[in-house]
Amino acid sequence: EAKRAKVRCMRFDPRWERARESHLSLLSALRVAVEQDHLRQFLQPKVDAVSGALVGAEALVRWQHPTRGFISPGEFIPFAEQTGRIRDLTRWMLRRAIRNLAHLPALQAPGCYLAVNISTLDLLDTDLPAWLATQLEAGGVDPSRLQLEVTESGLLASGNGPVKVLTALRAVGVTLALDDFGTGQSSLAYLQRLPVQELKIDRSFVSNVDHDTRRQNLLNAIVDLGHSLGLTVTAEGVETVGELQVLRRCGVDLIQGYLISEPINEDDFAGQSVLA
Numbered sequence: 001e002a003k004r005a006k007v008r009c010m011r012f013d014p015r016w017e018r019a020r021e022s023h024l025s026l027l028s029a030l031r032v033a034v035e036q037d038h039l040r041q042f043l044q045p046k047v048d049a050v051s052g053a054l055v056g057a058e059a060l061v062r063w064q065h066p067t068r069g070f071i072s073p074g075e076f077i078p079f080a081e082q083t084g085r086i087r088d089l090t091r092w093m094l095r096r097a098i099r100n101l102a103h104l105p106a107l108q109a110p111g112c113y114l115a116v117n118i119s120t121l122d123l124l125d126t127d128l129p130a131w132l133a134t135q136l137e138a139g140g141v142d143p144s145r146l147q148l149e150v151t152e153s154g155l156l157a158s159g160n161g162p163v164k165v166l167t168a169l170r171a172v173g174v175t176l177a178l179d180d181f182g183t184g185q186s187s188l189a190y191l192q193r194l195p196v197q198e199l200k201i202d203r204s205f206v207s208n209v210d211h212d213t214r215r216q217n218l219l220n221a222i223v224d225l226g227h228s229l230g231l232t233v234t235a236e237g238v239e240t241v242g243e244l245q246v247l248r249r250c251g252v253d254l255i256q257g258y259l260i261s262e263p264i265n266e267d268d269f270a271g272q273s274v275l276a
C-alpha cells in the first residue's frame, strides 16, 4: 500500500538549465503544468495521536513532468513564487481540495478536514478570500472542512497586508494552521497576531526526540504553549514508534508522518488507520 504510493522525486539538474532549458522554458513548462493537468494532489493522513483515527489530511502538490517524471515541490514552489505562477498553483490546489472534500469517500467522516499549503505571497492576494468563498459554495463544501497552512517565513515582515488577508480568510470559515512551527524568526509573535487554530511542530523538533532529553523538554514546552492558547497541536514528520511514544507522553494531539503513511495519490487514499 505505502509501497505503491512511493514516488521518486527528481531534483533539477543544473545542467538542464545550462543546456536548452532556460528559465523562460521552465516558466512556460510550469504554466503548461498548471493548465494542462500535469499537477497532482497527493494526500498525507493526519491521525489522532491516541486513537489513531483519521482526522484529516494535508494536500501536497506534485508535478508530473511528461519527460522528467515527478518533480518535488521543494524544487518548483520557490520558482513558482519568483515568477508569479504561485497564484494559479494555489488556486488549482484549493479547487482540487474542495473537490476531494466533496467526493473522496475517505474524507467523509464527520469533522474530517483537508489542509492546503498557502504561500506567503498568496497572502498579498486580496481577492483570495472572496474567490475561496465562492469556490466552497459552488462545491457544496462546508468551509470548516478546509484548512490553510501558513508558514512563519517573512509573513509579518511584509507589513499588515498578510494579516488582513488571513483574517478575511478566517472570516470565510476555513481554519488556519501555523506550519513548521519553531523554525521561523518570530514564532511567538505569530501566535500572538495570527488567528490560527492549529500549530504544526516542525519535524526538526520531532526527529529522534526519543534520544534527546533537551528536545523532549522543548517539545513539552511547545505543546503546553499551544494548548494554553487553545490550539490543536500536531507533530509532523513522525517516522518511528519511539518518537510516537514521546509525542503521546507530551500530549501532542495529532500525528503526521511516514510512520502513518507517506503522501499518497488521491485515488489510493483510503484513510485506513495503521496506528494500534
Ligand code: C2E
Pocket (backbone or CB within 6 Å): 044, 059, 060, 061, 072, 073, 074, 077, 090, 093, 117, 118, 119, 179, 180, 236, 237, 238, 239, 256, 257, 258, 259, 262, 263
Ligand atoms: P511541508 O508543508 O512542511 O510538508 C511536509 C513535507 O514533509 C512534505 O514534503 C512531506 O512529503 C514530507 N514528509 C511528511 N512526512 C514525513 C516524514 O515522516 N519524514 C520526512 N522526512 N518527510 C516527511 P513535500 O511534499 O516534498 O513538500 C515540501 C514542501 O513544499 C512542503 O513542506 C511545503 O512547504 C511545500 N509545498 C508542498 N505542496 C505545496 C503546495 O501545494 N503549495 C505550497 N505553497 N507549498 C507546497
Ligand code: CA
Pocket (backbone or CB within 6 Å): 058, 117, 149, 179
Ligand atoms: Ca504544510
Ligand code: CA
Pocket (backbone or CB within 6 Å): 179, 180, 200, 202, 236
Ligand atoms: Ca510543515
Ligand code: CA
Pocket (backbone or CB within 6 Å): 180
Ligand atoms: Ca516544511
